[in-house]
Amino acid sequence: MPAAPCTYQLHFTLDAPVSVTVGKLGTFAFPAGRYVYTGSAKRNLEARLRRHQAKEKKLKWHIDYLLTAPGVHMREIKRSEEGECSLNQATGGTIPVAGFGASDCRSGCGSHLKYLGRL
Ligand SMILES: [Zn+2]
Numbered sequence: 197m198p199a200a201p202c203t204y205q206l207h208f209t210l211d212a213p214v215s216v217t218v219g220k221l222g223t224f225a226f227p228a229g230r231y232v233y234t235g236s237a238k239r240n241l242e243a244r245l246r247r248h249q250a251k252e253k254k255l256k257w258h259i260d261y262l263l264t265a266p267g268v269h270m271r272e273i274k275r276s277e278e279g280e281c282s283l284n285q286a287t288g289g290t291i292p293v294a295g296f297g298a299s300d301c302r303s304g305c306g307s308h309l310k311y312l313g314r315l
Contacts, residue, residue: 201275202241203283206233206248206259209315211267218261224293226262230271230312233259233297234284245273258297259309281305288312 210228217223235257237244247253248263249270255261262268276283281303289310297308 200241201277202238203234203236203276203278203280204241204245205274205276205283205287206235206263206270207231207272207274208233208263208268208270210265211269211315214265214267216261216265218258218293218296219255221258221293221295226265226292227311227314228267229314231262231292231309232287232289232312233262233309234280234287235259235297235308236280241275248273258299262309280308284308284310 209230210226212228213225215223215225248259251264253260255264281301284305287310289312291307292309292311294307298305301308
């Protein structure tokens with residue numbers, strides 16, 4: 197049996213600029229364009245991914261606040277066996293909000309959300 201993937205990347209787009217209050221992190225203006233979020237679930241990966249695609253849910257993680265914003269469309273979900281932080285660091289793009297999704301990060305990623313540019 198191969199190792200079960202526990203890392204995932206959510207590729208999504210934002211149709212138009214939107215201002216989102218990301219829990220206690222603050223309120224930020226997100227430009228329209230393409231984004232990728234890298235996360236992991238040591239257990240129940242598929243349940244986590246279903247949750248990420250649900251628009252109705254109790255907002256818990258930083259990414260929840262952004263994914264439930266108007267104009268956000270999930271484009272692709274990739275699963276990986278690579279470590280969350282190494283995969284994130286190997287992903288291009290820029291950091292739109294410092295500290296986003298990186299509360300538990302001990303690898304100096306700076307953010308687990310990357311902005312990949314305009315649509
Ligand atoms: Zn990290």
